[in-house]
Amino acid sequence: MKSKLLFFSLFIFIIVGCSSEKQEKNNTPSPATAQADPAKDLLDAVRANPNDHENNAKKLYEAAQLYVKNNKHQAALTCLNAAVRNHYSGTQTVQNGLMMADLYRDRYKKGDMAQVIYQALGQAFPNNEAITKAVEKNPISIATFSKFLDGMSSKLTNSETGKIESQIANDFVGATELHAMMAPKDSENPNYLHKAGEIARSMRAFPKAIDLYKWIYEKYPDSPKAAQALFMSAFTHDNELKQKDKAKNLYEEFLKKYPNDDFADDTQFLLKNLGKTNEEIIEGFGQQ
Numbered sequence: 001m002k003s004k005l006l007f008f009s010l011f012i013f014i015i016v017g018c019s020s021e022k023q024e025k026n027n028t029p030s031p032a033t034a035q036a037d038p039a040k041d042l043l044d045a046v047r048a049n050p051n052d053h054e055n056n057a058k059k060l061y062e063a064a065q066l067y068v069k070n071n072k073h074q075a076a077l078t079c080l081n082a083a084v085r086n087h088y089s090g091t092q093t094v095q096n097g098l099m100m101a102d103l104y105r106d107r108y109k110k111g112d113m114a115q116v117i118y119q120a121l122g123q124a125f126p127n128n129e130a131i132t133k134a135v136e137k138n139p140i141s142i143a144t145f146s147k148f149l150d151g152m153s154s155k156l157t158n159s160e161t162g163k164i165e166s167q168i169a170n171d172f173v174g175a176t177e178l179h180a181m182m183a184p185k186d187s188e189n190p191n192y193l194h195k196a197g198e199i200a201r202s203m204r205a206f207p208k209a210i211d212l213y214k215w216i217y218e219k220y221p222d223s224p225k226a227a228q229a230l231f232m233s234a235f236t237h238d239n240e241l242k243q244k245d246k247a248k249n250l251y252e253e254f255l256k257k258y259p260n261d262d263f264a265d266d267t268q269f270l271l272k273n274l275g276k277t278n279e280e281i282i283e284g285f286g287q288q
Contacts, residue, residue, distance in 0.1 A: 038070050039063035039079070050086075057083045057090025064099060073107045084181045097121050097182050098134050105138070115142050116175045120182030145179050149192065156199070169199050173208065180215065190216050190223035197232065206240045227258040231267060244275050 037043070042063040046056045060083035067076035080103075083096040097117055105114035119142045121131050142148045152172045158165055176196040180189045193212050200209035213236070216229035234250030237243040251271040255264060273281050 038066040053087040054090045057087040057092035061092050061096050116178045120179045124183040190220040190225040194225045227261045230254045231263045
């Protein structure tokens with residue numbers, strides 16, 4: 001069974017355990033506090049009508065402009081991120097994406113992230129005049145997103161220490177999210193997001209890993225990676241976050257959706273032993 005090697009590694013991780021480490025904070029920009037929030041009314045309107053994609057995309061753009069005016073650049077990125085990821089069908093998407101690129105390039109000095117956005121928007125909206133003009137001012141140096149990720153992958157691990165280079169890893173995850181947001185129809189997105197999820201897990205950024213897995217099985221349910229992403233989401237809730245109720249729901253969802261998947265037997269085992277101590281699990285082996 002193809003899943004056995006991965007499952008064996010995961011099970012050993014349960015039995016042996018690992019030293020508790022402080023979870024890294026992800027780099028997702030934090031929204032502005034409610035106090036003196038210049039965009040409060042706009043954000044309240046978005047929350048009141050979550051499915052109004054056209055108007056919400058515009059309101060979040062306006063909110064981002066207000067935040068930039070008040071030097072709240074992380075809050076601006078949060079708004080634009082939500083606009084593109086949650087309201088992609090709105091006609092404001094290209095403008096929202098280009099504003100994100102401007103912030104990454106000019107405010108955060110991350111020209112590579114801006115390049116990822118330009119490349120993905122060009123892929124999703126070919127011949128769009130606004131994108132063409134932006135690229136004329138900032139020529140794209142990325143041949144393909146896949147090659148861009150390959151370049152970062154080769155630098156993920158320090159050759160001397162064997163440890164993950166945290167900044168490169170964070171950039172890999174961030175770039176993958178940006179590409180998937182800007183070009184959601186790219187058939188390779190499930191593979192990119194799955195790799196990003198593995199990297200997030202390796203950094204013990206478990207909530208980020210879960211978000212990436214969820215992105216795969218919700219947005220790309222027909223992908224071969226969807227079942228594995230759902231399994232890994234359940235396993236992470238179970239083993240790393242100790243959220244047994246959430247894990248139980250996800251394990252059961254997995255069995256309902258993928259009863260014949262290679263991981264179905266493994267899921268049955270984990271569900272059966274959910275909440276048991278390592279000793280109880282080992283004792284159970286002797287009773288079989």
